[in-house]
Every structure is written in structure tokens, then in C-alpha cells.
Amino acid sequence: MAAAQDEGSGPSGLLERTLGVLEILALNAHGLQLFEIADKLHIPRSATHRVLTSLVEHGYVRQERYHGAYLLTAKIASLAFTFLSESGITDLAQPILDRLARDTGELIRLALVDDQRLIWVAKSQGAQFGLRYDPDMGREGRLSCSSSGHAWLSTMKEEDALALVARQGYGSREEYGPRAPQTPQALVKQLRAARKRGYAFVVQAFTPWMNAMAAIIRSPVTGEVTGTVSIAGPHVRLTEPRMHELAPLLLTAAKELSLASAASPTLSGRAGGDQRDGLVPLI
Template sequence: MSGVLDRTLGILELLSRHGEGLELASLADQLNMPRSAAHRLLADLIRTGYVRQTRELGPYMLTTKLVSLGLSFLSHSGIVDFSQPLLDRLAEISGELVRLGVVDGERLTWVARAQGARQGLRYDPDMGSDARLSCSSSGLAWMAALADEEAIALASRQGLGRPEEYGPNAPRTLQEMLALVHAARARGYSVAVDTYTPGLSAMAAAVQLAGQPPIGVITIAGPTARLTEARMQALAPDLLAIAGQMAAASGTSPFFQRSAQARQAGGAAAARRPIYAE
């Protein structure tokens, strides 16, 4: 059963990266799956409303059912309720795109945003996706709040973002990434220039209560020509203030309450484990 589940989730994740849809052969080949098995699983996904086929023998595409599930979860998690007014305020101050990413296990996912730009491109294709930790300002800010060993482990498991897929300044080694993490730790917020997207600059600060691990990250992003180093330095106090206010308000969210309880339970369990001296 686990193999069927893994394959089904693999199909959904692959189709989520292909808005134009995929032919059966291409989908099966990319997932290293027999075409007959892929066809059976796609038939089940069509029956349950998660996938549709544009025409007979045509490509398969996701429906909006997964989107509906995600939005329904967010509406009941309390995340947007307390965060949106703060994101709106920071977007108004900065005049740029402001986003909130939440920490969920080893993932950092963008779940809310506010657009402060009065003109230019406003489309945000990354909403709902996971941040590439090694080259996004969000990932660097999260890792700056962790020990180096934990940051390296997280980035290693996810993999480094390659410059040909991200920005020309994306770090090519863990050592280069750590240099960015250390700089973020020293200044209290991360800065990324042409690392995640060419021509894009961003800054981010962790959302965390004193003595607790981060629960999320707030990001300000904009064109490098507009969001200059001097501009980011000027915005830093507002970014850090909003991050602090969001951390203080996070107790109103059922999602963050459960996350905090899980971390406390994990810490208590670790404390009860016997320690053996060598």
C-alpha cells in the first residue's frame, strides 16, 4: 500500500510543477513507473476529482481540488488571520512584495503575502511552494537562527539550488552558503541579491519567540534596481519589528499552538533518553 501511496503522491507533486499538463508516457518516464500503473493511478485520481484529462489520450492536469484543500486548511489554521494585517503594514511601508513562510518540520512554505508595489509585475509564482533553503532569503534567515550543524543538515537533505536554476549568485557549496548564513546571523536578518532569482533582491527575518526555534520567516522582495543595499538597511528596523510582533501574536493560531506543543513534547522526550558515556 505504501508503494501505491508514494506513487500517487509523486504524480500529484509532478503535475503541480506542470501547469500545462503531462502526457502519460512523459509522466510515467519521469517517475520511473510502468505506464500501466501510472494509467491506473491517474484513473483513480480522475475519479476522485484531483486530476482531469483535457481530451481523450491528451495530457493530464491537476484540478483545483488540491488548491481548495490547502486554502481550507489555511482558513482554519489561524495563520492568515493574525498575520495578514502585519504583512499588509510591512508591504505599505516597503512598497514591495512581503511574504510569510511557515516552518513545518524540515520545510519552509510560503503561505501568505501582501503586495506593496504600485506598478510593475505583481505575480507571485512561489505561493504555496517550499523555499530553496540554500539560496532564498527565507531559507537563509531560518538557518541563521539554527546551529550550523542543523543548517547544514537541512540544506544537504534538500540539496543546493544550482545557479542555472536559480540566480547567478546562488551558493555553489555548503561553505558559500554558510558564509551567507553567518552574515545573516550577525546582522539579524538575511540578504539575498540575485541568488534566488536573477534581478531580484530580498531580505528576511525569522519569526521566533525568545529561546524558541523559529516558527516562520517574513520576507521583503523586489527588483534589485529598486531594493538596493541601502534601501534594505533602511527597512531592516521595520522588518524586525513586524517579525517580533508576529511572533508575539502567533499564540492565537491553532497551527502554531500545535507546533509549539509538538516541539515541547519532542524536547521532553529527548531529555528522558539515557545518555551513555563513552
């Protein structure tokens, strides 16, 4: 009976199940067995097999020999890179990200607002030696405890920002960092400080050993927030005083990305929702 309830709690439509399988495999690069995918999505194994068979036939998923694990193919990544290339994001943004990485010696990431989510889409690594923080791209940012999330949220009315975080959920300190805000009061305090200074920063909030800072990118056409640019690195090197020193470089890069975004249909498009109230200037 419990198994039946678990299966019933999963996605029911074919499209929902297909997208669920793709997202699960994206988070497990080494692949998963059919039963593991079915259990994670709470759907019947027979339905999981049908979805996987279709994805294999269309070249998006492959199965290791002799009934092994299922893995994503490069076709998904190819689609993403094609989209970024056609949108102009890589050509326009990468030189700015690369320069900021060289000047700071840390990881630089570009995130785009996608409806009510913040997705990291490009990066440049400035740390050539020693400790490095270099996560995978394409993941959704946790708004409550990331510098990019705080930068974006600080441009909204506080009730709208808190509602967005409530829908996504607060990042727990066990899963993220020991200083991740756990209450609306703690989060609002950080958002107000970010709004006042014009950029956000977090200390051991997203991971236990990493600090980061971020500034918003605005469309010069609509004036709305379309993304963020961030600097991230080990907390022993990217200290709070160091982040304040790097703020002018970050804000300059954010302004350049805002101006360059006019040539990109993705960067200059409208962000999810109306964020005109409570907007703050980049510099």
C-alpha cells in the same frame, strides 16, 4: 533494459506514486500527458494510469477532452485554503503582511517551517506598477540561496544547518541566481552575517534579477522558529542599502507575527527538530 532500470528507480508504493503524481502536476499547471508523468516519475505507464484514474474519480485531477493532458483540479487548492483558514494563519497574518507590503512597495511572503522544509504559504504584493516579483505559493524554499532559508538556517548550529542544506542540495547558479552560494564555506559566511545583524538578505542569489531579505518568526509558547517573513523585489529597486533601510519594518512585522502566532495552532506549534541551540533574537 535502460527503461526497466529507470522504472525501477521510481517510487514503488501506491501512496508514494500518488503523491508524486500530485507534486508533478502542481509544478505543471498546464497539464501533462500520461507518458510524461510516467517518465518524470520513472514508473510504468500502466501504474501511472491506475493512479490517475483514481485521482480523477475522487475529483483531484481532470483530463482534457479526447485523451488530453491531465491537470489538477481546484480541489487541492480548496484543501490548502481550508487548512490555512482553520489554522488561523490567513486571518492573523494577512493584515500584517498587507501593511508591510504597503509600507515597502514590494512583495511580502510568509513561510512556515514544515518538518525540515520551509514552505511559502501566504503573500501580499505591494508593487502596483513597474517590475514585480510574484511567484506561486505552496512551493518549498531553496534553503541555500533564499533569504528565508538563510534566516532560518542562521538560528541553527552550523553543522545542523549545513546538514540540512546537504540533504536538499545547493541551488545551482544556472537554475537560480549568479550569486547563489555554492560551498559550505560561502554559505556559513552569509549565515554568520545574518545571525549578527538579526536578519538575512540575498543579492541575486535566488533569481538573477531579484533581491530579498527575511526575518524569523518565533512561537511565543515554545520559543522555537516556526516561520519567516520576507521582502522581495527587483534588484534595481530593492538594493542592498534599501534593504538595510527596510530592516526595522521587517523586524517589527516579524515580532508582530510571532505574538499573533499564539492564537494559531499551526504557527505556535513545534517546528521540525530541536532548534534551541544557536537561536538569535528577532530584534
